[in-house]
Amino acid sequence: MTNMTTFGNVQRRAEALAANYHDALVPVKEMEFADLKTVKIGGEPHHLRRVARQRVAARLGIPHPYLERCPAELQAEQLNYWLRGERNEEFFVRFDGAEIRAVFTPRYTPADNLEVLERLADIGVMPETKVQVALDAEFMSLSIPDQNRTFEVKGDRLTPGISVSNSEVGLASLSVKAFFLRLVCTNGLIAKTEVSSSYRHVSARILEELPQALGQVQGQLETSKDKMMISMTSPVSDPDATIRAFNRQFQLSQREQEAVAWGFMREFGDTMWHVVNAYTAGAQHSPLTAEENHKLQVVGGMVLGMVQ
Known part of the structure; x- marks a missing residue:
């Protein structure tokens, strides 16, 4: 829903949303999927948000609707199999606290x-x-x-x-x-x-x-x-x-x-x-x-x- 407000209020809202944002270059070899919604990085589990799940599936060439219908074990098997063939050594990962909000290739610099x-x-x-x-x-x-x-x-x-x-x-x-x-x-x-x-x-x-x-x-x-x-x-x-x-x-x-x-x-x-x-x-x-x-x-x- 849209609303009328002031530019200053928008700045403060954006700052509040970004309070726990941080980015990292994550080695692909340190990533392992437990299922579509969870990936371990260096052994630590992280929840993937909706957009991150969709981007990961697209990057690995797996239809996202198909993955959603699979049981968790098959999700993990498919994701980890195709992850091993990823040609980039790192992913650019955007976090909000411990949750992953987006996954990009290192060449992609978001605004x-x-x-x-x-x-x-x-x-x-x-x-x-x-x-x-x-x-x-x-x-x-x-x-x-x-x-x-x-x-x-x-x-x-x-x-x-x-x-x-x-x-x-x-x-x-x-x-x-x-x-x-x-x-x-x-x-x-x-x-x-x-x-x-x-x-x-x-x-x-x-x-x-x-x-x-x-x-x-x-x-x-x-x-x-x-x-x-x-x-x-x-x-x-x-x-x-x-x-x-x-x-x-x-x-x-x-x-x-x-x-x-x-x-x-x-x-x-x-x-x-x-x-x-x-x-x-x-x-x-x-x-x-x-x-x-x-x-x-x-x-x-x-x-x-x-x-x-």
């Missing part, structure tokens, strides 16, 4: 949320700046509206800005995109722009180029404003069927589809603007993770981008 927030502060985002955020241990979606650029489209007041998303555990690359905040309901829409700056996780280059990316994305806002106007006057004969089709196209999970249905009840109507806002309103549904929230805001922007 930390605190680094991203520090860079935003360096380029002028103040602690008291109002922002929209969805933040958990796996994903950060931070949107910064520019209150000085609020505009109106057919009576609907919107504030443009930029959205920065990042995953410390590898769910997505650091990304900078255009953002619109609908003031009547604080729905957030992450626009499909011609300039969408995404980077693989090489922290130094990402953080150096962040100011340029922000400037490029802001230059694309006018295109989205025009599409909003068109969407408000574009009738949809069967909104439910249209939403179901988009749900299939963007491969939404059952929980995400339920959130969109909830959002459409809040934004009920028969234009493309109502369809777009079913997704952006759905992003505020409380059971969603930060990643799911971000996805629905992005899908809303993708749907808007299709408007002709």
Whole structure:
């Protein structure tokens, strides 16, 4: 679920999440799986969180759904067998206390949320700046509206800005995109722009180029404003069927589809603007993770981008 808060509060929340974070290069030969959820490192057991389990399975070439269905003994046998063929001598492992939150190859350098927030502060985002955020241990979606650029489209007041998303555990690359905040309901829409700056996780280059990316994305806002106007006057004969089709196209999970249905009840109507806002309103549904929230805001922007 998203919420409006201040940039300073986001910094403090990120610091609290990171209180017990630490990273280590772990020799592969010191790792032994007891099952899918537990790996011993130097004989000490460590719990693997969901994303870490998925990444390990993918790295070793074992379908994760298959592993989940296997008994613990077979999980250990499969994982340890393929681990012995791993060509890297070490893994880059991200810990939260004793738990493992992510496993990468040594060449993969993830961007930390605190680094991203520090860079935003360096380029002028103040602690008291109002922002929209969805933040958990796996994903950060931070949107910064520019209150000085609020505009109106057919009576609907919107504030443009930029959205920065990042995953410390590898769910997505650091990304900078255009953002619109609908003031009547604080729905957030992450626009499909011609300039969408995404980077693989090489922290130094990402953080150096962040100011340029922000400037490029802001230059694309006018295109989205025009599409909003068109969407408000574009009738949809069967909104439910249209939403179901988009749900299939963007491969939404059952929980995400339920959130969109909830959002459409809040934004009920028969234009493309109502369809777009079913997704952006759905992003505020409380059971969603930060990643799911971000996805629905992005899908809303993708749907808007299709408007002709």
